[in-house]
Amino acid sequence: MKPPPFAYHSATSIPEAIQLLSKLENAKLLAGGQSLMAMLNLRYLHPENLVDINRIPELSGITIDQGRLRIGAMTRQQAIKASAEVKAAAPIFAETLAYVGHRQTRNRGTIGGSLCHLDPAAELPALALLHDAMVTVAGPRGERKIEMAAFIVDYMTTAVQADELVTLIEFPLWRAGHGYGFAEFARRHGDFAIAAVACLMESDSEGRMTRVAISVAGVAATAIRLTAAEAALIGKVAGPEAFAAAAACCADIAAVGDVHGSAEYRKKVAAVMLRRALTDAQSRMAKNG
């Protein structure tokens, strides 16, 4: 469990990082290192070059402005979880981040790293997808913005090119008093989810749902939006009946099984998590609004 040989480079600015990525062969960015270092030690990866972006201050930070939550790519997961501002504007973040690894790994792990690694069971890509987040990517051809749905290409594959780096993730915020819920089942606390469901909800004065977003992690090859379930809920009165109908949509997920749970089992657990997340969202919406 010693990593294969690689050359180490440290960038202190975004342009320098881009320059290094453009010039170096088979380079990999080193963000928080919580997945990358383990993969190197197991020799699952053999990059020739590592570009460390931990010393680029402008990549970190959280701002809320004009209904958008902006989080720098190198912001540590624990910093997001601990942010009072984020908690007030988008309480689902703190709730979800409690399931991201352990406090020790969150202290190093970054939001950009999690998005780029794109583990199918990771919570942060699901949260970004849930919010229709916009990912800013910088490269030698300048900056471009990618919608989260397009950022996710396939199993552990993003739309980021080899000479680009993610700099910023922008989350459009839901209106104050929205309902939110996050439910996850894993073999142990901090493990990769068997199934995790995040949802956001708004309703009219009669309790009819007017806006719903649902994303699922751990079941398919990537985090997914459950658009069929969202559509099934719009216009319905929030409650067990509507939620059961939405949960039935989990049967159609293109699920992938592994040693901890078969595809069928994961879909069943996802349906349960969906009901729990929706129920939480409903109760919080009522309380808040």
Added chain:
Amino acid sequence: MTVGASVTRIEDPPLVTGAARFVADLNFARQLHMRVVRAQQAHGKIVSIDAAEALALPGVVAVWTAADISELPPIDFREGPIPELAVFRQPVLAKERVRYVGEPVAVVFADSDYVAEDAADLILVEIDELPVLLDAAAAPAAFPGAASSEATVITQGYGDVDAVFATAPHIVALDLSVGRHTGVPLETRGAIGVYDAARDVLQLHGAAKVPHKNREALARLFGRSLQAMHLFEYHVGGGFGVRGEIYPEDILVCLAAMRLGRPVKWIEDRREHLMATNHSRQQRHQIRAAVDGEGRILAMDDNFFHDQGAYLRTHGVRVPHMTAGILPGPYRIPAYRATARVRLTNKTPCATYRGPGRYESTFVRERLIDAVAMQLGLDPVEVRRRNMITSAEMPYDRPLQALGEEISYDSGDYAGLMDKVLAKAGWPAMKAETARRRAAGEMVGVGIAMFVEKAGLGPTDGVKIAVEPGGHVEVITGGASVGQGFETVIAQICAGALGVDYQKVRVVHGQTNRIEHGIGAHASRATVMTGSATHVGALKVRAKALAAAAKLLQKTPDELDIVAGVIVQRGNPAGPSISLGDIAKRLGPGSKLLEPGQNPGLAEEGWFNVDHQVYPYGMHIAQVRVDGATGGVHIERYVAAFDIGRAVNPMLVEGQIVGSFTQGLGGALLEEFRYSETGEPLAVTFADYLLPSLHDVPQVEVQLYEDAPSPRNPLGIKGGGESGITGVGAALAAAVDDALQRPGAITELPITPQRLKDILNAAT
């Protein structure tokens, strides 16, 4: 009184201040690093191994394959040759074929561990794949040099089982499986071979568990005298039965140290550990009980498949043999037969893991007792009571064997313990409360398991005890410390018998150059055997000191006592006295105080011999809540009760129980080595081999009893390294059954969420 006190551990200061030395912390000048190239196929013929590119890498000193070590025989059984099983032993490096993923096929020696691993990656091993066998209950396959992959069939039993079954009023039958898991110490294995050419002494650093046995085995293997082969134990970060056996790597570092003329260091990584270190447990039992109308067992018949993995290792067939011998547990079984089919598969070889044979057999036996209760509509507690061996029947001999000796329970009151534990835990209230909650819609339940442990394997152990002129005491043992508190316990026993502060006692273990004999640390024997030898030796030192002091103080030895290292007059503590250190000084060579023929020095050897092991016993109670939606199991309450005969240090016993409970919980709910259809191991990191974390472990309520001291040793000690693990699978299975209100639902460990969800789905 020192024995029986929960004093703090004398071995802790270096461990908690970072001054401890584990084998990986140890370095020798000019050392080489060894890296093992392991098979990536579960079964196949070796076509070629190309090391040219690896050898060309700067820093690489040598690459060996089986051809380079052809003089080495396969790794022998620890307790001596078993000719009919010899063909199933593991070669040090795979010769013509590989039989499991992880099997060593080549080794690299290099200047650094990084270069060694880089070079290992460059070695091309071409394998012609063969069909794999992964299920021990399936038909055996061919095995070169043997009739088949069924290595042997072991039968233990007594009475006319078939006749009893032919006429029995009731027959209860189950098909039960225990998954494949193992001990996972925090510290992985490690070994450093050093050859001292100036003195012609071969050294193996990083020994654990059984240094003296391994010294004998290695001396035999390399044709060396015992005095030219020494093993050295350092701090050991957990053993659990798997660490400290002789594996291919131990032999390779020794041979390489001699051949390459440089110290050779090998430290196992975690991935290797999970595929190369012994696995354990995996068995499938087809068991039946013949029962009368009142739930009394008339006969028991068990046919089980023991998944041995690819080879027989140092333990031979010890685990299946012991499983067959220990299965009846605390119950009177008038006729009994166990048939163990020991079968090789294309998986990591298996051997002992904490509670070997008992974790498996307790799950099977207690599941069977619960099934008897269910089938006859009786209370599981009552069925147990009706079948239990009574205290009046002690000692209770059984014509079965475990670890090579006849089983003879030494003492115990099984029903008495059950009643006490149920009362203290509040069993009727637990039953009533869970029933009330179930009626309200929750899935909660309780379950129990009874078991008899075995400990203190003999036949003999000896120690050397010496008091220095400064009053310090040294106890030299051939024991071993895997972190269990060995030094403290031995110091307490010595201090108690001798009359000194236990902190003045230095305990030596795991150093073959300090003492010729040693039993190490396994089979819960250290406190029973080494402790008893220490007691015997310390009393001899005490007698010698008192005899000498009596002359100096003009008293008889009976009139004297030793208090805190000072010999004082009984009833006159302020009177003339003399310290033990002074006596040691005055008994030096040439002293006139010495009796004719008496050796100088205040030093003695203590030896302790036994014919039989000791048999502690216990009971577990579990209360669980099942999440019907996910199949998850949450342990709400856990009681681990144990009669240890006599606890030298109750705090350490409690630690042993809680620690081993945690491992039992892992095997019952989380841990499992699974394989793909092609024999690829699916759990080779901690992301897939799930150990219990702090989140998953409930507060264990330990009930420790000393009602049945052993008559087989002077202190009445029984041994407690394994009791916490033994009943966990059985108790949790019973509690989950109860939560589901489906007796007999759990037939397989571990109870994973998916398996439990499948059971729940099948029910609806």
